[in-house]
Amino acid sequence: xxxxxxxxxxxxxxxxxxxxxxxxxxxxxxxxxxxxxxxxxxxxxxxxxxxxxxxxxxxxxxxxxxxxxxxxxxxxxxxxxxxxxxxxxxxxxxxxxxxxxxxxxxxxxxxxxxxxxxxxxxxxxxxxxxxxxxxxxxxxxxxxxxxxxxxxxxxxxxxxxxxxxxxxxxxxxxxxxxxxxxxxxxxxxxxxxxxxxxxxxxxxxxxxxxxxxxxxxxxxxxxxxxxxxxxxxxxxxxxxxxxxxxxxxxxxxxxxxxxxxxxxxxxxxxxxxxxxxxxxxxxxxxxxxxxxxxxxxxxxxxxxxxxxxxxxxxxxxxxxxxxxxxxxxxxxx
Amino acid sequence: xxxxxxxxxxxxxxxxxxxxxxxxxxxxxxxxxxxxxxxxxxxxxxxxxxxxxxxxxxxxxxxxxxxxxxxxxxxxxxxxxxxxxxxxxxxxxxxxxxxxxxxxxxxxxxxxxxxxxxxxxxxxxxxxxxxxxxxxxxxxxxxxxxxxxxxxxxxxxxxxxxxxxxxxxxxxxxxxxxxxxxxxxxxxxxxxxxxxxxxxxxxxxxxxxxxxxxxxxxxxxxxxxxxxxxxxxxxxxxxxxxxxxxxxxxxxxxxxxxxxxxxxxxxxxxxxxxxx
Amino acid sequence: xxxxxxxxxxxxxxxxxxxxxxxxxxxxxxxxxxxxxxxxxxxxxxxxxxxxxxxxxxxxxxxxxxxxxxxxxxxxxxxxxxxxxxxxxxxxxxxxxxxxxxxxxxxxxxxxxxxxxxxxxxxxxxxxxxxxxxxxxxxxxxxxxxxxxxxxxxxxxxxxxxxxxxxxxxxxxxxxxxxxxxxxxxxxxxxxxxxxxxxxxxxxxxxxxxxxxxxxxxxxxxxxxxxxxxxxxxxxxxxxxxxxxxxxxxxxxxxxxxxxxxxxxxxxxxxxxxxxxxxxxxxxxxxx
Numbered sequence: 001x002x003x004x005x006x007x008x009x010x011x012x013x014x015x016x017x018x019x020x021x022x023x024x025x026x027x028x029x030x031x032x033x034x035x036x037x038x039x040x041x042x043x044x045x046x047x048x049x050x051x052x053x054x055x056x057x058x059x060x061x062x063x064x065x066x067x068x069x070x071x072x073x074x075x076x077x078x079x080x081x082x083x084x085x086x087x088x089x090x091x092x093x094x095x096x097x098x099x100x101x102x103x104x105x106x107x108x109x110x111x112x113x114x115x116x117x118x119x120x121x122x123x124x125x126x127x128x129x130x131x132x133x134x135x136x137x138x139x140x141x142x143x144x145x146x147x148x149x150x151x152x153x154x155x156x157x158x159x160x161x162x163x164x165x166x167x168x169x170x171x172x173x174x175x176x177x178x179x180x181x182x183x184x185x186x187x188x189x190x191x192x193x194x195x196x197x198x199x200x201x202x203x204x205x206x207x208x209x210x211x212x213x214x215x216x217x218x219x220x221x222x223x224x225x226x227x228x229x230x231x232x233x234x235x236x237x238x239x240x241x242x243x244x245x246x247x248x249x250x251x252x253x254x255x256x257x258x259x260x261x262x263x264x265x266x267x268x269x270x271x272x273x274x275x276x277x278x279x280x281x282x283x284x285x286x287x288x289x290x291x292x293x294x295x296x297x298x299x300x301x302x303x304x305x306x307x308x309x310x311x312x313x314x315x316x317x318x319x320x321x322x323x324x325x326x327x328x329x330x331x332x333x
Numbered sequence: 334x335x336x337x338x339x340x341x342x343x344x345x346x347x348x349x350x351x352x353x354x355x356x357x358x359x360x361x362x363x364x365x366x367x368x369x370x371x372x373x374x375x376x377x378x379x380x381x382x383x384x385x386x387x388x389x390x391x392x393x394x395x396x397x398x399x400x401x402x403x404x405x406x407x408x409x410x411x412x413x414x415x416x417x418x419x420x421x422x423x424x425x426x427x428x429x430x431x432x433x434x435x436x437x438x439x440x441x442x443x444x445x446x447x448x449x450x451x452x453x454x455x456x457x458x459x460x461x462x463x464x465x466x467x468x469x470x471x472x473x474x475x476x477x478x479x480x481x482x483x484x485x486x487x488x489x490x491x492x493x494x495x496x497x498x499x500x501x502x503x504x505x506x507x508x509x510x511x512x513x514x515x516x517x518x519x520x521x522x523x524x525x526x527x528x529x530x531x532x533x534x535x536x537x538x539x540x541x542x543x544x545x546x547x548x549x550x551x552x553x554x555x556x557x558x559x560x561x562x563x564x565x566x567x568x569x570x571x572x573x574x575x576x577x578x579x580x581x582x583x584x585x586x587x588x589x590x591x592x593x594x595x596x597x598x599x600x601x602x603x604x605x606x607x608x609x
Numbered sequence: 610x611x612x613x614x615x616x617x618x619x620x621x622x623x624x625x626x627x628x629x630x631x632x633x634x635x636x637x638x639x640x641x642x643x644x645x646x647x648x649x650x651x652x653x654x655x656x657x658x659x660x661x662x663x664x665x666x667x668x669x670x671x672x673x674x675x676x677x678x679x680x681x682x683x684x685x686x687x688x689x690x691x692x693x694x695x696x697x698x699x700x701x702x703x704x705x706x707x708x709x710x711x712x713x714x715x716x717x718x719x720x721x722x723x724x725x726x727x728x729x730x731x732x733x734x735x736x737x738x739x740x741x742x743x744x745x746x747x748x749x750x751x752x753x754x755x756x757x758x759x760x761x762x763x764x765x766x767x768x769x770x771x772x773x774x775x776x777x778x779x780x781x782x783x784x785x786x787x788x789x790x791x792x793x794x795x796x797x798x799x800x801x802x803x804x805x806x807x808x809x810x811x812x813x814x815x816x817x818x819x820x821x822x823x824x825x826x827x828x829x830x831x832x833x834x835x836x837x838x839x840x841x842x843x844x845x846x847x848x849x850x851x852x853x854x855x856x857x858x859x860x861x862x863x864x865x866x867x868x869x870x871x872x873x874x875x876x877x878x879x880x881x882x883x884x885x886x887x888x889x890x891x892x893x894x895x896x897x
Binding site: 338343344346347349350351353354355357358360361363364367376378379380422423425426428429430432433435439441443445446447448449450451452453454455456457458459460461462463482485486489514539542543545546549550559560561563564566567574577578581584585588589591592593596 | 709735840
Binding site: 101103146 | 500511
């Protein structure tokens with residue numbers, strides 16, 4: 001149904017190449033997340049797939065059909081926008097029914113599908129309201145409702161949660177994941193938040209300056225980042241990256257070690273330093289350790305009960321098998 | 334922005350402003366009042382302000398003698414027709430400029446406005462000649478076309494500024510939802526821009542209703558709108574004040590009321606958005 | 610942000626407006642330009658051949674030309690001065706807190722919606738008539754001899770009528786500009802001890818300068834071609850024959866199309882000079 005193939009797709013705005021030619025395959029039913037810092041071209045890539053922008057070169061294939069120059073309306077995709085892009089002059093019911101109306105479905109079928117979508121999304125009580133009378137989360141659901149009634153080949157999400165507050169974001173994240181489980185339809189989801197990417201994706205596509213840095217499952221990216229950029233981008237808090245003498249001891253230009261792979265104690269370890277800021281999350285505590293002599297700051301994760309204070313001297317023991325090594329070009333060794 | 338002022342200051346402001354406001358409005362008020370006087374009382378010395386024998390006979394006389402209704406109908410057709418046609422031509426153009434801007438969009442917009450600045454008298458004879466050639470002289474069709482062309486730049490401009498405020502996301506959402514270009518404009522853009530379209534229509538109606546160069550020069554008895562109807566009172570009927578007043582009141586009333594409703598929106602159209 | 614589809618759609622959708630306006634501009638302009646080089650008298654032999662620059666020379670050297678330029682400048686200048694000064698004062702007044710602000714604004718704006726033929730006639734007959742006009746009564750009330758406005762003070766009368774029509778426009782736009790003034794800036798100046806006249810001169814007026822420019826330019830374009838006000842009042846006599854009216858007379862009354870067309874070209878050039886300045890201001894606001 002929704003297998004999407006990008007073949008040598010590239011995009012330039014004028015003389016500026018924002019996406020150099022790239023290859024990408026998204027399998028039918030997959031939940032793919034495009035993640036990267038702002039300006040990395042992830043939204044542009046999504047708009048190319050949607051047909052809202054033309055590709056400068058290459059081919060886009062959806063469901064086995066060449067779609068490169070097919071207008072967005074005819075690609076059989078549905079999109080949820082960051083701003084929700086609801087029609088403010090229409091009721092929720094009419095918003096959700098709009099794609100069906102455009103497709104020329106008869107009234108009864110429209111009503112049936114709208115009612116179904118509304119019950120799935122808990123919107124049945126709000127059908128006669130205008131978007132302006134809804135909360136952020138409800139608007140988001142209307143936007144999703146408008147997408148699912150079309151029964152598209154794939155859903156495209158453009159940073160759909162970035163306008164919601166933190167608590168709501170976690171809830172909606174779950175809802176979208178559940179929706180994916182239930183529908184089994186291909187979804188492409190754009191975000192700058194690596195937590196969203198890690199928690200939702202079957203396949204993560206890490207983008208940087210228009211280039212695909214790595215494609216893989218969340219755990220693959222976590223365990224084996226292909227280069228320094230991915231290593232630094234995936235994982236929270238960030239991986240500690242160390243250059244210089246300490247790296248040379250491991251025959252690498254740079255090494256990386258995640259905070260959760262460093263043991264901290266008051267007595268023994270390879271490195272020692274002074275505790276700066278500590279962040280207590282209850283379950284975990286993150287220490288930012290200074291003056292280690294290997295890097296400016298080393299972040300370490302410890303159990304929530306560990307009670308070092310500002311200024312305490314601590315000893316750090318990195319797990320040797322969890323050290324990532326990178327060469328001078330930043331590539332994994 | 335409410336600032337705290339003393340009641341005395343506020344009362345003084347009110348007094349001065351109302352005095353000036355009434356002074357500026359006086360010619361219109363006087364015209365309306367005079368239209369209800371008899372001819373004798375209209376030129377009474379000293380002038381009668383409110384205490385005269387109110388009558389509406391002038392309105393009847395004006396209608397009988399000058400066939401007001403026919404001119405009114407011409408005005409309605411010409412102003413309405415040119416506005417409608419202008420909007421139909423301008424909506425797609427404004428859509429293009431607002432949502433698919435290119436490097437030349439700004440130049441095209443400015444060029445359109447610049448056509449508005451062509452002095453009409455400079456092209457009077459050619460238009461006159463073309464009208465004779467095409468059989469458009471003294472026809473409503475001819476005036477509808479000319480006034481549409483005159484107001485088109487302003488209509489395009491106003492619609493453009495209103496359309497630009499609509500987030501492009503929503504139009505893209507419509508595209509993703511399977512809407513054709515026609516559907517996108519008809520079902521999403523236009524309903525969202527209703528207030529803007531309404532004030533554009535109002536401004537265009539007012540400008541077309543009051544246009545007095547082409548309407549005077551390109552019409553005679555048949556297609557003349559109210560501007561021509563009034564011009565026919567220039568002499569010697571103009572000496573009959575009450576009837577002149579009745580005719581004037583009838584000519585300006587519709588547009589005066591329309592104009593009051595839309596005054597806020599008018600600023601934007603009239604300044605081409607150059608003053609915020 | 611667009612696709613080839615939407616760009617080509619945009620071109621097609623823009624085409625009717627562009628083609629119509631292009632035709633509206635080019636066809637008559639070309640014809641006027643052509644006529645201006647011909648000896649063309651429709652009622653006295655028609656097109657009598659090539660005339661070179663004769664029409665241009667004759668138009669400028671005719672005895673009515675310079676007076677008409679003078680009358681045009683007097684009327685345009687007079688109306689501009691009156692409307693801008695009164696407009697600024699009125700805008701400042703209407704910005705003050707008062708009771709019934711909306712209603713006052715409606716009163717002040719009303720003249721703008723009166724069609725030019727009506728306002729000219731009402732002023733000419735009911736106000737400026739030397740016997741029965743309101744102004745005549747007013748003069749008599751104060752013991753003065755009524756003025757024969759349209760013959761003795763013809764230019765001033767026209768300026769009065771036209772100013773009355775355009776004052777609302779100036780006020781409306783200047784009021785919008787006044788309302789966009791930063792209150793805190795004014796209050797800061799007040800705290801600094803600037804007296805109100807200084808505040809007006811150094812803060813309010815500079816803030817209004819752009820709006821004033823817009824008012825001047827837009828009004829100039831419209832005022833250069835006022836027609837109805839003269840057509841129904843003086844018919845161009847008593848020194849009120851403007852350039853527009855002169856051309857109108859050459860073309861329609863004396864049916865000398867070649868000569869009138871040459872005059873038309875002069876008028877177009879004049880208007881374009883003004884338009885150029887306006888376009889630069891409007892263009893700047895497009896970038897913002």
